[in-house]
Amino acid sequence: xxxxxxxxxxxxxxxxxxxxxxxxxxxxxxxxxxxxxxxxxxxxxxxxxxxxxxxxxxxxxxxxxxxxxxxxxxxxxxxxxxxxxxxxxxxxxxxxxxxxxxxxxxxxxxxxxxxxxxxxxxxxxxxxxxxxxxxxxxxxxxxxxxxxxxxxxxxxxxxxxxxxxxxxxxxxxxxxxxxxxxxxxxxxxxxxxxxxxxxxxxxxxxxxxxxxxxxxxxxxxxxxxxxxxxxxxxxxxxxxxxxxxxxxxxxxxxxxxxxxxxxxxxxxxxxxxxxxxxxxxxxxxxxxxxxxxxxxxxxxxxxxxxxxxxxxxxxxxxxxxxxxxxxxxxxxxxxxxxxxxxxxxxxxxxxxxxxxxxxxxxxxxxxxxxxxxxxxxxxxxxxxxxxxxxxxxxxxxxxxxxxxxxxxxxxxxxxxxxxxxxxxxxxxxxxxxxxxxxxxxxxxxxxxxxxxxxxxxxxxxxxxxxxxxxxxxxxxxxxxxxxx
Amino acid sequence: xxxxxxxxxxxxxxxxxxxxxxxxxxxxxxxxxxxxxxxxxxxxxxxxxxxxxxxxxxxxxxxxxxxxxxxxxxxxxxxxxxxxxxxxxxxxxxxxxxxxxxxxxxxxxxxxxxxxxxxxxxxxxxxxxxxxxxxxxxxxxxxxxxxxxxxxxxxxxxxxxxxxxxxxxxxx
Numbered sequence: 001x002x003x004x005x006x007x008x009x010x011x012x013x014x015x016x017x018x019x020x021x022x023x024x025x026x027x028x029x030x031x032x033x034x035x036x037x038x039x040x041x042x043x044x045x046x047x048x049x050x051x052x053x054x055x056x057x058x059x060x061x062x063x064x065x066x067x068x069x070x071x072x073x074x075x076x077x078x079x080x081x082x083x084x085x086x087x088x089x090x091x092x093x094x095x096x097x098x099x100x101x102x103x104x105x106x107x108x109x110x111x112x113x114x115x116x117x118x119x120x121x122x123x124x125x126x127x128x129x130x131x132x133x134x135x136x137x138x139x140x141x142x143x144x145x146x147x148x149x150x151x152x153x154x155x156x157x158x159x160x161x162x163x164x165x166x167x168x169x170x171x172x173x174x175x176x177x178x179x180x181x182x183x184x185x186x187x188x189x190x191x192x193x194x195x196x197x198x199x200x201x202x203x204x205x206x207x208x209x210x211x212x213x214x215x216x217x218x219x220x221x222x223x224x225x226x227x228x229x230x231x232x233x234x235x236x237x238x239x240x241x242x243x244x245x246x247x248x249x250x251x252x253x254x255x256x257x258x259x260x261x262x263x264x265x266x267x268x269x270x271x272x273x274x275x276x277x278x279x280x281x282x283x284x285x286x287x288x289x290x291x292x293x294x295x296x297x298x299x300x301x302x303x304x305x306x307x308x309x310x311x312x313x314x315x316x317x318x319x320x321x322x323x324x325x326x327x328x329x330x331x332x333x334x335x336x337x338x339x340x341x342x343x344x345x346x347x348x349x350x351x352x353x354x355x356x357x358x359x360x361x362x363x364x365x366x367x368x369x370x371x372x373x374x375x376x377x378x379x380x381x382x383x384x385x386x387x388x389x390x391x392x393x394x395x396x397x398x399x400x401x402x403x404x405x406x407x408x409x410x411x412x413x414x415x416x417x418x419x420x421x422x423x424x425x426x427x428x429x430x431x432x433x434x435x436x437x438x439x440x441x442x443x444x445x446x447x448x449x450x451x452x453x454x455x456x457x458x459x460x461x462x463x464x465x466x467x468x469x470x471x472x473x474x475x476x477x478x479x480x481x482x483x484x
Numbered sequence: 485x486x487x488x489x490x491x492x493x494x495x496x497x498x499x500x501x502x503x504x505x506x507x508x509x510x511x512x513x514x515x516x517x518x519x520x521x522x523x524x525x526x527x528x529x530x531x532x533x534x535x536x537x538x539x540x541x542x543x544x545x546x547x548x549x550x551x552x553x554x555x556x557x558x559x560x561x562x563x564x565x566x567x568x569x570x571x572x573x574x575x576x577x578x579x580x581x582x583x584x585x586x587x588x589x590x591x592x593x594x595x596x597x598x599x600x601x602x603x604x605x606x607x608x609x610x611x612x613x614x615x616x617x618x619x620x621x622x623x624x625x626x627x628x629x630x631x632x633x634x635x636x637x638x639x640x641x642x643x644x645x646x647x648x649x650x651x652x653x654x655x656x
Contacts, residue, residue, distance in 0.1 A: 444527075444629075445526055446527070448528070448627070449522075451612070451627065452538070454611070455610065
């Protein structure tokens with residue numbers, strides 16, 4: 001039973017057709033690729049190569065450093081010319097990067113081969129998926145194997161593949177589902193095997209009929225059966241928690257994970273990447289990127305080698321239409337603005353928008369909150385943005401926490417409807433930092449208190465034991481001294 | 485008539501139960517207060533307050549034997565929270581109980597110099613140092629509260645405080 005998102009959300013005018021008119025094609029391969037070591041969620045990877053090393057296409061060049069980290073592979077063959085910090089589009093600071101000069105020979109690393117996943121145990125398969133450098137391609141870039149291992153102990157898991165691309169400009173998953181539905185279905189089967197489950201749903205918004213048709217056709221050819229669920233195109237239906245509620249009618253509790261209610265969510269692009277790694281032995285070295293907006297001549301979806309500078313993709317799309325160089329990485333609702341087009345495409349780059357002024361929701365100066373309550377009506381997480389706004393201004397960490405700031409998914413719906421043009425999402429993003437620090441301090445205090453109390457109990461126990469031993473000895477001695 | 489009588493009887497018996505219900509003992513009242521105070525303390529267990537740990541300090545506060553301005557790690561915030569909880573006057577944290585470093589710090593053992601005397605292990609209030617007798621010791625950085633209690637007992641001065649941010653890998 002599919003229902004519309006329960007409360008909240010917006011019906012937005014979509015602009016997907018601009019970038020879906022042309023078929024999916026490969027982007028031109030650049031002379032130099034820049035690969036950030038922290039392009040995934042978790043800890044940065046550790047480089048395995050140094051300046052001057054020759055590398056092959058698909059060769060691992062950096063290894064994970066913790067349970068939540070990922071391998072990085074070379075998307076070209078050539079030589080390493082730098083291992084140094086470079087600017088990136090996903091945060092303000094620079095990131096450590098490996099820079100590789102392409103020799104355009106595309107010499108492959110023959111160590112990467114296809115594997116027979118059906119003969120592997122779920123744990124082996126999960127390890128192997130990690131070696132492919134595969135992370136969530138929906139944008140959050142959480143390492144896929146880490147997500148699998150968090151869920152694997154759960155019985156009756158349900159795999160939910162997220163094809164609900166709700167951001168109004170992004171169409172990379174739409175194109176992937178249209179043209180590579182078989183990859184998604186194969187990847188779904190691999191993920192199901194890794195989780196030891198046979199139930200899987202692919203959720204898609206109802207405004208992508210071609211994608212739905214090709215998914216249905218691909219799913220019909222293989223067993224076990226994969227359900228294709230369609231849901232109304234309400235933004236942000238593709239948010240993980242929103243999607244789970246819409247498709248399964250179950251809510252993920254605050255502060256918990258979907259796996260706690262027996263659901264594992266993966267993006268359709270991630271499933272396709274898993275398929276290419278398992279079936280073709282190709283690690284995650286390319287991804288589909290939507291290049292769109294009125295500021296670019298021929299919007300399109302391009303299959304791009306990771307590390308390609310954004311300027312090269314813009315050139316592939318016919319170049320800029322204006323000199324006004326504003327860029328958005330990600331969607332128009334949740335994306336981040338940046339201006340330097342030399343920055344590289346990374347695993348999480350699903351879309352680059354080159355907007356003209358007419359594309360953007362015009363914003364005037366911020367005015368005071370009039371308590372209209374529009375924001376709480378559209379909030380898909382059922383928060384009260386107007387209250388959070390006051391509390392954030394007052395830096396009231398305790399109130400922000402109790403009003404559920406950490407459940408804000410930063411979707412931008414409240415900004416969109418605010419008649420006073422208050423940049424609420426930006427405020428919430430900033431306010432989360434001290435709240436997060438407070439939560440961390442509290443959990444650390446809780447742990448050190450436990451250890452302190454455990455130590456106290458242990459010291460008392462040791463002392464009592466020692467006293468008992470002394471007492472025992474004293475009794476033995478006095479017993480011996482007494483006459484027989 | 486009967487209904488009115490029954491209702492009156494029910495109300496009177498309810499009132500009687502409410503009045504005669506056993507009150508909380510003063511002891512459990514106090515222990516609850518101690519727990520609430522302890523919840524506000526940072527659990528550094530550093531003894532800067534002159535008590536043997538956060539809970540003993542909480543106990544002393546509850547009994548009116550200590551001020552609310554003796555916790556440097558908690559700083560002004562903890563003092564204000566304590567003042568609100570206890571309806572006492574806010575009062576600046578007394579620097580005589582110590583001053584905290586600007587950045588949170590953790591202990592670090594120079595493992596090449598450590599002689600394995602176990603004195604720091606015994607001093608650590610939260611079991612954050614591991615090692616055996618005559619073997620090198622090391623600090624579990626994630627568990628260290630920065631209390632500095634391990635520094636004075638070290639006979640070879642091989643322990644120093646280092647900024648916590650530099651000691652733990654930053655997780656994005």
